[in-house]
Every structure is written in C-alpha cells, then in structure tokens.
Amino acid sequence: MTSFLSRRAALIGSLSGAGLLLSGCDRLTQSQNVQRIFRSVEDWTRMNQRLLLAGNRMAREFKPSDISKEFKANGTLNPGGDDYMRHVDEGFVNWRLKIDGMVANPMALSLAEIRKLPSRTQITRHDCVEGWSAIGQWTGVPLGLVLKAAGVAAGAKYVVFYCADNLEGEPAKGGEQSPGQYYESIALVDAFHPQTLIAYAMNGQTLPVAHGAPLRIRIERQLGYKSAKYVQRIHITDRLSGIAGGRGGYWEDRGYEWYAGI
Ligand SMILES: Nc1nc2c(c(=O)[nH]1)N[C@H]1C(S)=C(S)[C@@H](COP(=O)(O)O)O[C@H]1N2
Ligand SMILES: [Mo]
Secondary structure, three states, X not given: OHHHHHHHHHHHOOOEOOOOOOOHHHHHHOOHHXXXXXXXXXXXXXXXXXXXHOOOOOOOOOOHHHOOOOOOOOOOOOOOHHHHHHHHHOOOOOOEEEEEEXXXXXXXXXXXXXXXXXXXXXXXXXXXXXXXXXXXXXXXXXXXXXXHHHOEOOOOOEEEEEEEEEOOOOOOOOOOOOOOEEEEEEEHHHHOOOOOXXXXXXXXXXXXXXXXXXXXXXXXXXXXXXXXXXXEEEEEEOOOOOOOOOOOOOOHHHOOOOOOEO
C-alpha cells in the first residue's frame, strides 16, 4: 500500500514548483485569484490521491523521443473574425479566461497570470474519432487546481468549455453562445483528474493558432473532440439542458457520445 501510494504521489506530484516561491516584487502584482490558486495546491494533491485510489487511471505518458513529427490540426484551424484576429495581433495580452457559474469565487485570468501558476507537462497520445492519433507534449495549469481555488458549489456536476470558434458562419462574439459555436463539457470528476489541463504550450512552444491558441483543454482519457481549443469561458453547472442542443457539446448535439472514454 505504501509503495502504491508513493507511486501515485510521484505520478501526480510532478507539478513544476518554479512559481511557488515568489519574490517580494512578484507578490505585489499577484492578483487575489492567483494567490488563491497557489494556496489550493495541497488540497488539489490530496484530492488527486483520493481520485486515483478510487480507481481513476492515469493516461499513458510517453518519452520525448515518442513525440510525433507531424501532429495533425483538426476541426477549426483558425477561428477568424475581428475579435479573435485582434487578440492574435495583440499576442493575446487582453485575452481573459473566465471561470463562472456555480463557484464561490468567479475569476477572469489573463495569460500572464495563468503562465505564473504551477504547471504540469505531459506527453500523451491524442486519439481522434476520425481514426488518426498523434503524440504531443502539453504544458498547462491543471484545471482541478483552478477549480479548487474557484470553490465549486455543492450540487455542481459539469464543467462546460465555451470556445471562440463558430463552425457554422459568424465567429462567436465575446464568447456568447450561438448556434455553431464550439463547446464541450465534462464531469467534475474528470475535471479534477491530474492530467486534465488548461494548456498554453505544445511541444515546448507557445500553443499555435491551429492547435487552439491561446488556451485549450487537454483531457487525456477521452477522444479528441472533448479537448476544446480556443477556450474563453469555463462554466460550472448542474445541468447541460438549455445549453445549445442540450447534449453537452457541439459534436454531441450532432450525434457523438458525451462520454468519449478511451
Ligand atoms: N474549439 C474547438 N475545439 C476542438 C475542435 C474544434 O473544431 N474547435 N475540434 C476537436 C477535434 S475533433 C479534435 S480531434 C481536436 C484536434 O486538436 P488539434 O487541432 O490540436 O489536433 O480538437 C478538438 N477541439
Ligand atoms: Mo477529432
């Protein structure tokens, strides 16, 4: 049991601590929400241990030499539109990731704030329902760490990701829901999985536009369509009915399974 526990601890314990000790100067510029996220590291680690003991598996992780030379980009390759293209021109300095819904502390985080948070880097295989796979390295902040700090309310069940791209015409404006806007959702338990990331880097480089810049979700134990790109808003809720087609995702509304486990 001890070795099992410590093996698990080693698996989930690979958060980079680089940001953990802040200089006095940095501390002054840290927002309250960023401080909250740093304070939630221990709780998040304990929660992961419980999740893994309860039988939740880690997805397989690979070696740097396994990284695919070509990683196909799929679905939207560039959301386009005035809003998104302005963000591209500005280097995404004004991009905000909103976390709202059934949380005690709603947040709007900038990329600079997100990049300062404890991060995790993992090399995993992406499996698309269309029949191709690719191995890539992803770096980001664990979603569960942010949710822990946001304080998920009792009774919440789902985490919904709203994206900037619209697959049927007009690009989405300001992350508002509209027909054709890409969105996805996962269960809270999968949101707290240690390998579920809000990713901002791929293969050691800033996330390219084709792969979801500036932020995308990585959820490693489900099919590729669950890993939402161009994420602007993370909404915590107890129901999926009332959102677009009500089935929990752009592709789910068009017939795909909501739980896409692999
Ligand atoms: N916002 C958004 N996210 C998305 C998609 C999309 O079209 N828009 N396509 C999905 C599908 S089907 C796959 S396989 C992966 C592709 O990710 P990649 O472009 O990094 O390969 O993104 C998923 N997330
Ligand atoms: Mo896919």
